Amino acid sequence: MGIYRKLYADFGPQHWWPGDTPFEVAVGAILTQNTNWDNVERAIGNLRSKRLLSARKMHAVPDSELAETIRPAGYFNVKARRLKAFLEFLMEGYRGSFKRMEGEDTSSLREKLLGVNGIGPETADSILLYALQRPVFVIDAYTKRVLSRHGIMEHEEPYEVFQGHFHSSLKPDMQLYNEYHALLVRVGKIYCRPRKPLCGSCPLDGV
Numbered sequence: 068m069g070i071y072r073k074l075y076a077d078f079g080p081q082h083w084w085p086g087d088t089p090f091e092v093a094v095g096a097i098l099t100q101n102t103n104w105d106n107v108e109r110a111i112g113n114l115r116s117k118r119l120l121s122a123r124k125m126h127a128v129p130d131s132e133l134a135e136t137i138r139p140a141g142y143f144n145v146k147a148r149r150l151k152a153f154l155e156f157l158m159e160g161y162r163g164s165f166k167r168m169e170g171e172d173t174s175s176l177r178e179k180l181l182g183v184n185g186i187g188p189e190t191a192d193s194i195l196l197y198a199l200q201r202p203v204f205v206i207d208a209y210t211k212r213v214l215s216r217h218g219i220m221e222h223e224e225p226y227e228v229f230q231g232h233f234h235s236s237l238k239p240d241m242q243l244y245n246e247y248h249a250l251l252v253r254v255g256k257i258y259c260r261p262r263k264p265l266c267g268s269c270p271l272d273g274v
């Protein structure tokens with residue numbers, strides 16, 4: 068918790084995840100793979116102006132039109148196929164509604180999400196945490212870098228081992244996991260760069 072407290076004291080609340088609905092959050096989680104958030108926002112802006120930000124409408128649109136609409140997010144053909152795979156899952160299993168997932172337990176939902184083509188652990192857990200408010204810690208490259216540089220974990224450890232570290236050392240608190248992940252992304256972007264980390268000015272220097 069030392070890292071969390073230090074980051075929260077320095078950066079304050081991050082107000083994640085930007086998105087008006089659980090569906091929009093899930094779409095953003097898929098679009099943000101291998102790109103930055105500015106590009107995702109442009110792609111989501113295109114989807115919004117074409118009124119495609121609903122499961123039924125996006126499911127019905129041809130793949131080629133969807134790909135063209137999300138072009139700013141990069142890898143747009145691959146991501147259009149991934150969105151369509153996710154929409155199949157959502158339409159078939161839940162008639163397009165996140166509300167119908169509410170009664171389902173988290174581990175069953177996670178297994179199902181991981182079975183969708185193109186959804187790996189980071190995307191599945193982002194959807195669970197930020198769209199469905201489940202207490203699941205999201206691990207990403209920033210988290211791995213910060214923890215390994217502070218000698219807490221080996222960088223090569225698998226996703227589940229990193230996640231296990233958070234799940235075993237923190238209470239299962241959705242709001243805490245939300246904020247903590249967002250803060251790790253913030254420190255990773257600003258200070259903990261892949262090369263030449265800016266430790267001298269970083270709030271985690273000496274932690």
Ligand code: SF4
Pocket residue numbers: 213216217254258259260264265266267269270271272273
């Ligand atoms: S920049 Fe340095 S002090 Fe900051 S998180 Fe990275 S390794 Fe730690």
